[in-house]
Amino acid sequence: MSEPIVLQPDETFILNVGPQHPATHGVLRVKMTMDGEFIYDAETVIGYIHRMHEKMAENRTYAQYLPNLSRLDYLSAMAYCHGYVLAVEKAAAIEVPQRAEYIRAITVEMNRISSHLVWFGAFVMDLGGFSPLMYAFDDREQILDLLEAITGSRLTYCYFRFGGLYNDIDDDFIEGTRRFIKRMRKSLKMYHKLVTTNIILMTRLKDIGPVSADMCQRYGATGPVARGSGINYDVRRNEPYSVYPEFDFDIPVYSEGDSFARYKVRMEEMEQSLRIIEQGLDKLPDGPVNPEKKPKTIKLPPGDYYTAVEAGRGSFGIRIVSDGDKSPYRLKLRSPTYSNMHLFDEACRGMLIADALAFMGSLDLVIPEMDR
Amino acid sequence: MFRYFTDIFSGLWSLFVGMGITFHEFFKPKITVHYPHESIKMTARYRGHIELIPGEDGQPLCVVCGMCEKACPSNCISISGEKPEGSKKKVLTSYKLNFTTCSLCGSCVDSCNFGAVRFSREYNLASTRKEDYHYDLLKRLEESIQ
Amino acid sequence: MSLTLLNVVAAVIIAIAFVAANAAYLVWAERKGAGFIQRRPGPTENGPWGLLQPPVDGIKLMTKQLLIPGGVDKIIFVIAPVLAMFPSIVSFVTIPFSDTIVAHNVNIGLLMIFVFGSMSAMALLMGGWSSRNKYSMISSVRAVSQAVAYEIPMLITAITVVMIAGSLDLMDIVHKQSGGFWHWNIWPFQKGLFNILMPVSFLIFFVCSLAETNRAPFDLGEAESELVAGFHTEYSSMGFGLFFMGEYANIVIGACLTTILFLGGWDCPFGLLPGVWWFIVKIYILIFTFIWIRWTFPRTTIYNLLNLSWKVLIPISLFNLLLTAGLLKVF
């Protein structure tokens, strides 16, 4: 890393990165004030694909809102649906069969791996390496095939229902998942040899984009961004929900706070997710996946309810304010990327543009989720 | 000084390891499917747009209860039926699906208590006009039976 | 006199044809290679194995409108792509493919190639500067600092070889290495001197030619994930096409030069049947390595690149120069 450079505010020019730029992965715009190749100041402009999901919730019944959740973060749609069904089940006191909870955990973890694989590929592509993207997509394709076989779609699953699931899993899925776990472990080793230990990648990521724990607190960063800064925070552990207390898994935490720490956190999370899936398949109980009596119309008792789950990118929270009607009075979606991206403005000051874009990649952005 | 050379050497070695992996991948079989020339098997639970299920007499099983219409989050289903003289059941006269706003969530299939709708297996839909996606599912059913 | 003029004209025409054909089919090879490395088939639709893809691409590029954005420095903007292509064609005139196949051998051939090689950095600077685009401007500045940093170790390494051969004439350099692969400059023992740094020299030269041609992992000028398309962001149609062909022509020159300086030119590895085919085989192996590297590694940043050049490549190549000079004096 170069010495800190004193930037001259009067010799700057403004560089508009985005809304259409290869590194922004969607329509995100960063207005950078540049001094040569160094960033003097940056202002992130979001909202280009804002769809007002929160207003939609007010006009729909609880069940009708289910498909919307997959459209927030299209890469780990399962976790978002999970958060929503958990929130409603908690408030309406709906019992969920154990088998359904296990299948939920398994599919959510598979989706987390697929989401991290896209991040891995796209991140290395941000850094200029192309082939890892293709290898990662090859592995992700296996997950999508498995999930497609049980849910019927490849990206916007809409698989969870209040109190249960859309339908049960079959033996093919279990067998296929076990095969996938073996394959994925092999691929992860390959990724480590090809990418993690690569000297070019290491020099590009080490000491780049430091995010301190204090900054995380001020901005409310969660997920791998916080865990890369030495904060041991994972909603699955800190605030156990669903059947996660019954699994034995580690939360990878690195204290460096640089892009490489975030990279390592996500790579290890994939391994931990594999462990969870394996245990889930071993422990999978028999029984129905839907409650005896499926609730027809759902009405929550008046009051407000908060539920958080660990999505692919951090803590995803749902606040439902109910007035006893069959649609929510107010529904707030707390998306993790929104908070994670917010610290970019402060953190990227004084960086080279190439480093800043690598840093942006390490935050793992999904723009539709940020804009909602 | 020693560190300087070990750094260079280990860096160089990591590069050669990476090249070894890509060289290995070079000779592995291809994994892509050449879409128009070949296609993959469709899964049993594939979600296409919905279609009506015919009964044994070839008529739709639908009893025009309107549950799917109500369940749809984006109001893309509109159905109507009438009660013919001397019959107890309502008979479906039209089942319109506006596929432009459908998000394939399956709420309609879930909500149907009579098992009258299911997902079709249509996947290669392409058109330049919006109107082509306003389906008349009843007509589609009649055509498929003929 | 007229005969010589005719010679030169014919040579230039052949060189242009060779460069164009190479550039076109290297794009194909690049895409095929990338595809194979990434486990997909690459272009397949046009002709057998997609072999008709390059002409089709060429037609597409030529039929597109040549857009000149408002506010650009028109003259420089138009000259830049030509300047990217021109030096590589001229360089080919002096490159000997075999004992007999050389357009016009000059006794300072190596120097001439380096002179024209430096001009390609000029083209990038002019293209980026005149485009009136901030990305292009950053890219052009990067390209120049990169060219400056990498020409030094490249030249020093070349001088080492020139000292061993005792000539700037490319023909002579190849002749000195004839008679089996153990005589090539890449190996530590040849002509009675024992210089263990020669393989390192070869690596340095190869890395420098990667950087010199703006190839990954040193494609900072283009850096599509940072600078959109770098210096040719604003170019369309054949303006872009010329930059593109210039890049591939430079790759061929880099491979030719590496082959001549270190791999014995058209010399057979076993001392049998020397000829142009060996030369072709060698340069295409090197070009494959270029492609292979591009699809394996991520891109470096500008300061890592300068660190590598000034802290690693230049000291080692300088040391090698001294060592070789000393050894030549002693033996």
Add this chain to the structure above:
Amino acid sequence: MIIETVKDKLRDLFPASAEPAAAEPEAEKPQTAKAEPGLSDCDYAKRGYHLDVRVSPDQLLTAVGVLFDHGFFIEAITGVDWIKDGQLEATYDFCRYDFDLCRVVVRTRTPRANPILPTITGIYSGASWHERETHDFFGIVFEGHPHLIPLLLPEDADFHPLLKDFKA
């Protein structure tokens, strides 16, 4: 326990209702009734948070400052339009990074006709976007916010879509 510490600190804000706010029956009545300032424990298993702090706008900064000092991070800021009361409520969610789980909700209300609240960007820098978003959706003006321009809505948006009387 962090809950006790925070509660003790926050109780200073409410001299009048310092006596057992916790004793307040866990409301099944509509939210609108719980408008008066106070502090109450919540059933975590049902509500999803432990502590419900209702402050008046001028106490907001003190309450948030207490939470910042105790290592809370900001989850989200949002609003609720209580159109029947003629009030807008701003809701601040806080949580902690360590295993001493404690979720705190700070609410404050402001009249619907002229919604003005102090900004907390001085304490939590990350509140900036959340406040801008709340400004977009509800029209609440955060006084002292450095850059209160539309974030998610278009730059020239003059409507506030999450107000209950908003018609598209």
